[in-house]
Amino acid sequence: KNQVEQSPQSLIILEGKNCTLQCNYTVSPFSNLRWYKQDTGRGPVSLTIMTFSENTKSNGRYTATLDADTKQSSLHITASQLSDSASYICVVSDRGSTLGRLYFGRGTQLTVWP
Amino acid sequence: EADIYQTPRYLVIGTGKKITLECSQTMGHDKMYWYQQDPGMELHLIHYSYGVNSTEKGDLSSESTVSRIRTEHFPLTLESARPSHTSQYLCASSEDRHAGQETQYFGPGTRLLVL
Numbered sequence: 324k325n326q327v328e329q330s331p332q333s334l335i336i337l338e339g340k341n342c343t344l345q346c347n348y349t350v351s352p353f354s355n356l357r358w359y360k361q362d363t364g365r366g367p368v369s370l371t372i373m374t375f376s377e378n379t380k381s382n383g384r385y386t387a388t389l390d391a392d393t394k395q396s397s398l399h400i401t402a403s404q405l406s407d408s409a410s411y412i413c414v415v416s417d418r419g420s421t422l423g424r425l426y427f428g429r430g431t432q433l434t435v436w437p
Numbered sequence: 438e439a440d441i442y443q444t445p446r447y448l449v450i451g452t453g454k455k456i457t458l459e460c461s462q463t464m465g466h467d468k469m470y471w472y473q474q475d476p477g478m479e480l481h482l483i484h485y486s487y488g489v490n491s492t493e494k495g496d497l498s499s500e501s502t503v504s505r506i507r508t509e510h511f512p513l514t515l516e517s518a519r520p521s522h523t524s525q526y527l528c529a530s531s532e533d534r535h536a537g538q539e540t541q542y543f544g545p546g547t548r549l550l551v552l
Contacts, residue, residue, distance in 0.1 A: 357540070364545070366529070366545050369540050369541075427479040
């Protein structure tokens, strides 16, 4: 069964600190992995996308890594800001169907305190 | 920021009422999607469309229906709302690339509460 598991479920950090969010998946055949940021009451916004051959991708203070062998990904946030408070969702796409189905994790709820 | 819009943003309605959730995008995307998301849970695909006059049901069974008469418009309708329909509904669209390669752009969502 194709699944995407994220940890931790929630995380509280102080402003300025770094943090790392984890994503494990069993989706096969793998196409790509995305990290989305979802602010409360808003739709998800894409942060990064990585294919099988990529093992790191940065977008400002966000750096995603991918280990396709162990089927693990992480999202590292550097020098956190209050505006980073949101849910971070790991999304894995397969290439075994014409739709390119997306498998969503439940997200990690990050809260940044001043 | 993606040009995809949803109305209303919030809706409180009584059981048995008919409702339509609107979704429009100005990016010219052929593919559009409806997801349902409960608090703290993952998004579930309930409907999708490859283009005008094309609609398909998603992974999660839903009593809602959709239509795609125009490329930019993908409304979702509930003929008779029930409390079990209380949820957040997210609309998305994507450009036409190889399956799985396209990025989906999401609207702000509609939070529905059925009393």
